[in-house]
Amino acid sequence: MIRFDDRVAIVTGAGVGLGRCHALGLAERGAKVVVNDLGATTDGASTGSDAAQKVVAEIEALGGEAIAHGADVSNAEQVNDMIVKTMEKWGRIDILINNAGILRDKTFGKMTMDDFRKVVDVHLIGTANCCHAVWPHMRAAQYGRIVVTTSASGLYGNFGQSNYGAAKAGVMGLMNVLHLEGARDNIRVNTLAPTAATRMTENLLPPEALELLKPETITPGVLYLVSEDGPSRKILGAGAGHFALTRVYETAGALIEGDITPEAVAAKWDQISAPQGQEELADAFGQTRKFALSAAKAKGIKLDW
Structure with a gap:
């Protein structure tokens, strides 16, 4: 039985969709959870949602422990504040699931470089910010489990997503290096490549597929990746209950x-x-x-x- 009792987990972009499902899944198995969500629309244009606090309330209703934090993952100062508050609350950070993301789709010729940079800032720099902030705490504890989130758009390409694809390919390279550097300190780093029915895919997939591709069919794979006996340096594709490994x-x-x-x-x-x-x-x-x-x-x- 995979459990996370006494473990502390941070899940970014956890107010809705996949992130919410990951947070609830961890809490149901005993983890204390930091529910991070900026409260932005899918393009990152607006803030102010109380989505993270609602997920905290769901976890508490299940008898679990959780706190909300609205850090913008692309802002290192805000991320550091989230880590400080987590350490003040629970004194440890065992698990980090990097899930936060936005979309600004457009063909490369029509895309502004501002939109390119913003998507890379959230997905790639945001992932690096969070990993960098938890890294010294995991090294000190000689324990850490990290998941970064890629996409088939980064692994294989997708028309109109040059910014998203570039960022998502980048997190795979980050995983490769963090796996090597973290091994001596028992820090394991993996990549999730999900295909799910979320706000970011609801306009891209037919209704029949959306019904099959619920986030709940993906989270079990993530929970295995961040478990004590989970692997390292794996790219796990997941969707509709189907799991596969991508290898280079x-x-x-x-x-x-x-x-x-x-x-x-x-x-x-x-x-x-x-x-x-x-x-x-x-x-x-x-x-x-x-x-x-x-x-x-x-x-x-x-x-x-």
């Missing part, structure tokens, strides 16, 4: 000997792109070692690497 692979590739020209690359393209022997790499230097060892072997050079 690199093909075995081909070594070009002699003149390294564009024509030589073109001639070996089939071998470069062949899936046989493809693998996941543990870190950036995995690729460097692979390429250097391949070239050294062809030249008869012994590399002690």
Whole structure:
């Protein structure tokens, strides 16, 4: 039985939709929850909602403990204030679920750079702000569970979402590095790639699909990711009760000997792109070692690497 008794969790964007479901799911299994919500519309244009306080009331009605905080995750000072208040209240932070987000969809040619920056600020910088603020507390406790939220738009692309897609691809890169840096302190970091019926998708999906893609079908996957025995550095796709892992692979590739020209690359393209022997790499230097060892072997050079 996965439980979170005595654990303290922060969930951003938890006033509605997926975030609300994550917060309630944690509370139902014993966690004390910080319900963060700015109270903004889906494009981040207005504030003032009491949505976070309503979720706190729901948790308290279940017999749980929760507090609300209205920090704008893209504002580091407000995020730091949320962490200070959490530590004053409960003295620890065990779990962080980065869920807050906005949409400002438009084709790239018609999009203003202000709209591009704002979406990146909320999704990518906002995630980094929250991770950075909880990091020293998790390191001191030698325990932390973090989830960042990506999207199929970032992993695979989606027309009209260059700002959103760029930000969502960025959080995957953040996860990769935080996984490596947090391992020695028992901080595990994973990525959720949800497809859910929320305010941000209600105008993008048919009604029949929305009925299947309820947030409640996704939250169980998140609760596993932030559990004590959960994994690290996984990208979990989730929707309608279906779960899958996204992995980044690199093909075995081909070594070009002699003149390294564009024509030589073109001639070996089939071998470069062949899936046989493809693998996941543990870190950036995995690729460097692979390429250097391949070239050294062809030249008869012994590399002690």
